[in-house]
Amino acid sequence: MSKNLLEIKNLLKYYGDKLAVDDLSITVEAGKIVGLLGPNGCGKTTTMKIVAGLINDYKGTVLIEGKEPGVESRSGISYLPEKTYLSDWMKVSYAIDYFADFYADFDKNKAYEILTRFQLEGNMKLKAMSKGMQEKVQLILVMARAARLYLLDEPLSGIDPAARTTMLDIVLQNYTEGSSILLSTHLIYDVERIFDSVIMMGNGKLILSDTVDNIRETSGKSVDELFREVFKC
Amino acid sequence: MLGKLLKHEFQATGRLIPFIFAAIGGLLLLTYLSTLFDIVVFTEMASMLLFACCGAAVIVTLIAVISRYAKSMFGAEGYLTNTLPVSKKSLVLSKALVAFIWLTLSFLVVIVATIVFMWFMGVFNDSFQKGFDEFLQLAGIGGTSGLIKLLIFFTAMMLVQLVVFITQVYLAITINHVAPFNKLGPGGAFVNFIVIYIFFQLIDTVLMFFVPLSLKIGGGDISLSTQPMGGSIFAASSDTMPPAIGLGSYLFNIIGIAVMFWLIIWMTKKKIALK
Numbered sequence: 236m237s238k239n240l241l242e243i244k245n246l247l248k249y250y251g252d253k254l255a256v257d258d259l260s261i262t263v264e265a266g267k268i269v270g271l272l273g274p275n276g277c278g279k280t281t282t283m284k285i286v287a288g289l290i291n292d293y294k295g296t297v298l299i300e301g302k303e304p305g306v307e308s309r310s311g312i313s314y315l316p317e318k319t320y321l322s323d324w325m326k327v328s329y330a331i332d333y334f335a336d337f338y339a340d341f342d343k344n345k346a347y348e349i350l351t352r353f354q355l356e357g358n359m360k361l362k363a364m365s366k367g368m369q370e371k372v373q374l375i376l377v378m379a380r381a382a383r384l385y386l387l388d389e390p391l392s393g394i395d396p397a398a399r400t401t402m403l404d405i406v407l408q409n410y411t412e413g414s415s416i417l418l419s420t421h422l423i424y425d426v427e428r429i430f431d432s433v434i435m436m437g438n439g440k441l442i443l444s445d446t447v448d449n450i451r452e453t454s455g456k457s458v459d460e461l462f463r464e465v466f467k468c
Numbered sequence: 469m470l471g472k473l474l475k476h477e478f479q480a481t482g483r484l485i486p487f488i489f490a491a492i493g494g495l496l497l498l499t500y501l502s503t504l505f506d507i508v509v510f511t512e513m514a515s516m517l518l519f520a521c522c523g524a525a526v527i528v529t530l531i532a533v534i535s536r537y538a539k540s541m542f543g544a545e546g547y548l549t550n551t552l553p554v555s556k557k558s559l560v561l562s563k564a565l566v567a568f569i570w571l572t573l574s575f576l577v578v579i580v581a582t583i584v585f586m587w588f589m590g591v592f593n594d595s596f597q598k599g600f601d602e603f604l605q606l607a608g609i610g611g612t613s614g615l616i617k618l619l620i621f622f623t624a625m626m627l628v629q630l631v632v633f634i635t636q637v638y639l640a641i642t643i644n645h646v647a648p649f650n651k652l653g654p655g656g657a658f659v660n661f662i663v664i665y666i667f668f669q670l671i672d673t674v675l676m677f678f679v680p681l682s683l684k685i686g687g688g689d690i691s692l693s694t695q696p697m698g699g700s701i702f703a704a705s706s707d708t709m710p711p712a713i714g715l716g717s718y719l720f721n722i723i724g725i726a727v728m729f730w731l732i733i734w735m736t737k738k739k740i741a742l743k
Contacts, residue, residue, distance in 0.1 A: 250741070251647065287551050290741040292647070310553035320547035324483060336472045337552050 246295035257439035271419040273436035279419040287314040313382035317389040328357035346379035378409040423459040473562035529574040533567035608686040635728040672717040679716025
């Protein structure tokens with residue numbers, strides 16, 4: 236059996252006449268943390284949404300553990316979108332119960348443990364929370380699952396710089412051994428330390444896919460430095 | 469999983485609707501007390517509020533279930549809903565079932581409230597009974613047995629119409645999120661609904677009049693007949709051909725529900741790109 240958890244071949248996605256993802260072919264190995272990097276509008280979010288099963292009108296092949304996006308793949312994927320998807324009327328405890336109801340791999344105790352670390356409480360209403368706090372709740376829900384593949388779309392964008400380290404620690408401490416993380420971001424400096432490899436995208440196309448060690452060795456630069464060089468305006 | 473989906477769907481939609489039902493109950497009690505103590509001003513005020521509340525119950529329920537479908541499937545919450553490890557069929561079915569239950573309940577509450585109100589007002593007296601009996605005779609329904617049959621038929625027809633309506637609304641909203649219709653904005657769903665509704669009404673009318681299957685009313689009873697409804701209407705007199713209600717549209721509605729439901733599932737599976 237292939238050790239690739241995620242395989243994307245010749246992926247094409249149009250929004251009307253606009254090409255959002257252009258013949259993208261990438262793989263994510265099991266047990267790796269992969270950075271999906273690129274400037275805004277380069278197709279990162281679209282790619283993640285296709286893998287998560289939110290976009291269905293694409294061309295090409297997308298396989299998660301050998302299966303196309305569907306009910307089965309969704310049970311093994313823990314997806315954090317860049318949007319706030321929890322309803323305002325929900326309490327944190329309700330959101331936890333909701334996840335526990337639908338995901339067999341969701342650990343309620345772990346969710347409450349992480350909540351406490353962030354000084355959040357179960358009886359808090361999402362309506363009363365700031366956007367940053369809501370994003371923390373969402374990340375906690377996503378990381379309290381023992382999923383096979385974590386898709387984290389810009390998990391740090393709404394988080395204040397002081398909390399970013401804690402958030403990354405939560406990601407690192409809670410993702411299941413043998414599972415993979417595909418994390419998209421443009422805040423590379425903050426997250427570079429956790430990546431095993433990176434995939435760089437520009438205008439919907441694959442620009443680079445390599446391990447972080449190889450990048451440092453061959454270019455003599457950090458991923459952040461290389462990114463700034465590649466996407467210099 | 470359908471059970472869990474239903475549970476959460478009820479929780480999401482049931483935050484406001486039960487309070488309106490409770491308000492109707494409270495106003496009925498107020499009306500009863502005011503009639504009991506013969507306080508006319510209170511009776512008038514409570515009656516007006518009661519009917520406003522009855523109208524609000526249906527409208528609020530309608531808005532709640534329609535906006536719930538749109539938001540939870542295609543809004544920001546869709547990112548959660550559509551990534552749940554459940555089939556699209558279960559997702560849509562759970563929403564449609566909950567919408568159907570809430571809407572049926574709201575109609576039922578309004579009907580019961582109206583009957584109770586009429587009872588408080590002393591409408592159900594001897595002259596009402598006499599008038600009602602005369603109406604049954606005139607319509608050819610006859611006695612209680614015919615009336616019960618007719619009530620069952622109309623209740624079933626109303627329930628099917630309600631499911632047709634919910635499915636039409638869901639289909640209109642779903643189409644509005646499929647390219648190229650997604651460029652039309654929120655108003656597009658309304659236009660889609662009007663088009664679907666008119667299309668349905670046209671076919672409904674034709675089938676109701678010309679399919680030779682109907683419910684014949686006459687001779688003090690109601691029975692199935694192969695007489696088309698159009699025949700009874702255009703007959704020279706009601707003696708030569710008694711009135712009938714065409715059942716062709718009924719059957720079409722049931723097939724229509726299945727086709728629209730399939731279309732919704734297919735589009736949510738294959739054609740939707742969540743913004």
